[in-house]
Amino acid sequence: MTSTPSDPLPRALEAAGEPPLRPLPPVVAELLRSLGAPARLAAHLRAVHDVAVELVEWVGGRYPDLAVDRDAVLFGAATHDVGKTVHPEELSGPGSAHEAAGRDLLLEHGFAPGLARFAATHASWDGPGVGVEDLLVSTADKVWKDKRVPDLEDRLVRALAAAAGREPWEEYLALDDVLTRLGEDAAHRLAFQASFPVDR
Template sequence: MTTADLLLRALQDCDELPLRPLPERAAELLRALDAPPRLAAHLRAVHDVAGQLVEWVRVRYPHLRFDTEAALFGAATHDVGKTLYPAELSSPGSEHEKAGRQLLLDHGVDGRLARFAATHASWSDPDAELGIGVEDLLVSLADKIWKNKRVPDLEDLVVNRLAAASSRPVWEEFMELDEILARIGEGADARLSFQAAYPVHG
């Protein structure tokens, strides 16, 4: 099976795990970039988790204004820079972040959608904190929870935004967020297996 075949399968496969499809524009971009199949699988897993988080927030916090489309597109493309730095699919690295944002801009993606490639790992940067929206936090959270990784500092930021929107006590919002993250985290093994089934290279 060729790399292109594996990429297409990673984008469309629902046999093993019923993950929602990526936004068509994101899928087209990954095909045009001949993205590594493992990257496509990872983006689908994170995008699916982001979708679950977005739906939960929209139901529980109907008055919280945020850009659903941007959050989902951001989750679907946050690691696109790894097409340029494929070694970062299996080893730590941050070269893909700014490179991914620039890659999206170069392919005509609006800056409000391209930003997630850079912000998904910078939520803890105090200089960036004021510019980080709910959408950015949800993408960052999805990029952790897809593999059931809990990051207290990130979750605290999310809880504070939710408490400000609801006027409910922070502890109450923490309990609610903890419950949904634990529930989503239960699917981590299946998502990790789905990603691992696809190679970095063909």
């Protein structure tokens, strides 16, 4: 799909933001362009992806022996709501139809099931087979707007404590510090997202 000068999607994908937001992985940006994704969705995915980058860097520094697929987490954060291109009403209202639709959309576009899964699991962190990568994507999808979800954080803390061989309370304090810091920029990320239209 080609863009017009008034098309806000390229700006959502490329504008710096305040504070600056990292660009989405090129393969994701190209997918969103090809789908004619709403600019609001692209802006949201950039905000969540940006937070995910911070989280995986923190995890890599604090838990060097924990095997985390960094690229999978970043892809998952960058595509977790891609199903809202199929269900655009869920951009401005509640709904979970975008979850399975997003996974199916990614599979149809040739992405591996291990990457496509995040579109379906980002809102179901208490399900079976959920790993630390899924928990990091889900956490990024909450803390980008400074939302704290105790059950999700407890599950992530348990996984991190087990990997590190430390007490859960130690890992809770460490995670709380990083999530509090990330939450401090939530107003800027929310403003960036809100500056783009919901409709195509």
